[in-house]
Amino acid sequence: MKTNNNLDTFSDIRVENLLTPHFAPTTSLSFKAPAPRRHPLWQAVRISAVAAIVAVAVVIGISSVQTSTAREVVERAMTQLLESDSFLVQFTANVTENKNSRELYDLDFEGTPMQGTVEIRKEDSKVKMAIKWQDKVRSMELYDGESYRRYQNGQMVLERPHGGIDLSPLATIDKLKEYALLTGILLKFREEGDIILVSTRGDKVGIVARFSKSEGRLLGAECSGLYNGQQVTVLTIDQIDFDVPPTE
Amino acid sequence: MKLTTENKQLTRLAELMQPERDHLFRYACYRLGSATEADDVVQDLYLRLSKQGARLSGIEDLKGYIYRSLTNSCASVLRSRRQFATTETLDTLSSDDLAPQDFEQEFRLIERLMALLPDEQSEVIRLRIYGGRQFDEIASICNIPLTTAKSRFRYGINKLREALEKRGLI
Numbered sequence: 001m002k003t004n005n006n007l008d009t010f011s012d013i014r015v016e017n018l019l020t021p022h023f024a025p026t027t028s029l030s031f032k033a034p035a036p037r038r039h040p041l042w043q044a045v046r047i048s049a050v051a052a053i054v055a056v057a058v059v060i061g062i063s064s065v066q067t068s069t070a071r072e073v074v075e076r077a078m079t080q081l082l083e084s085d086s087f088l089v090q091f092t093a094n095v096t097e098n099k100n101s102r103e104l105y106d107l108d109f110e111g112t113p114m115q116g117t118v119e120i121r122k123e124d125s126k127v128k129m130a131i132k133w134q135d136k137v138r139s140m141e142l143y144d145g146e147s148y149r150r151y152q153n154g155q156m157v158l159e160r161p162h163g164g165i166d167l168s169p170l171a172t173i174d175k176l177k178e179y180a181l182l183t184g185i186l187l188k189f190r191e192e193g194d195i196i197l198v199s200t201r202g203d204k205v206g207i208v209a210r211f212s213k214s215e216g217r218l219l220g221a222e223c224s225g226l227y228n229g230q231q232v233t234v235l236t237i238d239q240i241d242f243d244v245p246p247t248e
Numbered sequence: 249m250k251l252t253t254e255n256k257q258l259t260r261l262a263e264l265m266q267p268e269r270d271h272l273f274r275y276a277c278y279r280l281g282s283a284t285e286a287d288d289v290v291q292d293l294y295l296r297l298s299k300q301g302a303r304l305s306g307i308e309d310l311k312g313y314i315y316r317s318l319t320n321s322c323a324s325v326l327r328s329r330r331q332f333a334t335t336e337t338l339d340t341l342s343s344d345d346l347a348p349q350d351f352e353q354e355f356r357l358i359e360r361l362m363a364l365l366p367d368e369q370s371e372v373i374r375l376r377i378y379g380g381r382q383f384d385e386i387a388s389i390c391n392i393p394l395t396t397a398k399s400r401f402r403y404g405i406n407k408l409r410e411a412l413e414k415r416g417l418i
Contacts, residue, residue: 011409014418019358019377019408023351025283027273031266031294033259190284 086121088244093223093235095133104141104150105133109227109234121246209237257304261297264311272318275379279322281355289321312388315379319371319389338364338411346417364411369404372397 094111098104105114115134120127126145133139137152148162190197197208209221223235265272269290276286297304297317307313338360348354362370368390375381375389387397412418 011413011418012405015405015409015412016377018346018412019361019373021274021278021354021378023348023354024274025277025286025351027269027283027287027290029269029273029287029290031262031269033255033262
């Protein structure tokens with residue numbers, strides 16, 4: 001009887017060994033306490049995140065590479081993005097004016113469509129970003145690496161210190177994922193046949209950029225979310241240009 | 249003040265999830281059979297929990313809550329694709345299948361073994377082996393007494409042993 005028990009024990013160990021993972025994949029996920037939700041630069045982060053993610057998708061389209069995985073394609077695209085001196089994203093967004101004056105506009109399902117651009121430029125080891133809105137007062141938000149300045153009709157109406165824009169989250173997918181988590185965004189890279197999807201899902205809206213590997217071009221990019229039971233688009237990327245000359 | 253409380257809770261969440269990330273990910277991997285989906289589920293879990301902000305302070309056993317939420321998330325993903333799932337039985341299992349060479353083969357083997365067990369037993373085994381949980385933690389996650397957690401594990405292993413012995417596989 002004792003022998004049988006010993007045999008059972010030995011067999012149990014074999015069973016547990018069969019169940020024990022020997023080929024477990026590893027993860028690069030990293031969790032850090034996120035910045036406060038009402039961070040004054042939240043809107044800028046969101047807009048720049050849109051620009052960056054869509055830019056990644058566009059570069060992937062331009063490169064039209066023959067690589068085996070979506071990850072390789074995206075990694076290569078990100079390298080190209082970082083090597084580009086500048087890029088300009090033209091977008092149309094449904095926005096409402098932000099009530100807390102530190103931010104200019106919020107993406108809003110019930111907002112008014114407004115065109116704008118995000119221009120990111122690398123100069124003297126600093127990253128500068130300008131968000132220009134085609135509103136009645138020609139608003140512009142400028143991050144010059146040292147301060148945030150807001151202009152209306154060419155006149156500066158607000159200035160405060162700002163540490164600058166950091167493009168290092170775009171260095172690798174892992175860094176981008178970590179950054180996305182910090183800013184409350186779920187970031188996914190998917191390959192479905194010829195289509196690669198770079199998508200996010202945040203608090204309110206998701207971003208999806210679709211492009212064809214074989215055609216080597218962006219098929220479309222937009223931000224949308226469910227509102228009153230319907231899928232509503234709140235931001236559409238109209239065009240992206242790289243290495244553009246500085247705009248005024 | 250509200251932000252301070254919220255930040256405190258988000259820090260607590262991040263500090264709990266960071267050291268657990270491998271176990272959380274591995275549990276999801278061996279539940280879903282896909283590293284990509286496991287990655288998404290764990291990220292999504294973190295974001296959903298972080299949205300609770302200051303309300304997390306009302307959860308005493310946050311680690312247990314995280315694992316309970318993860319098991320629910322995985323079950324939800326599986327439910328959504330259940331109609332396409334096919335589980336092979338042990339009858340076609342060969343001795344070669346017992347020596348998997350990669351994650352996919354290993355997952356298929358484990359799935360076939362787990363399919364023999366009632367859900368409550370397989371869940372305890374998964375939390376123990378893939379989630380790396382102690383039995384008292386499993387008891388808390390599954391809301392069962394400690395002795396029940398241990399016996400479910402033991403009964404599950406016994407059942408698998410008997411099934412494999414019957415087929416001459418061990």
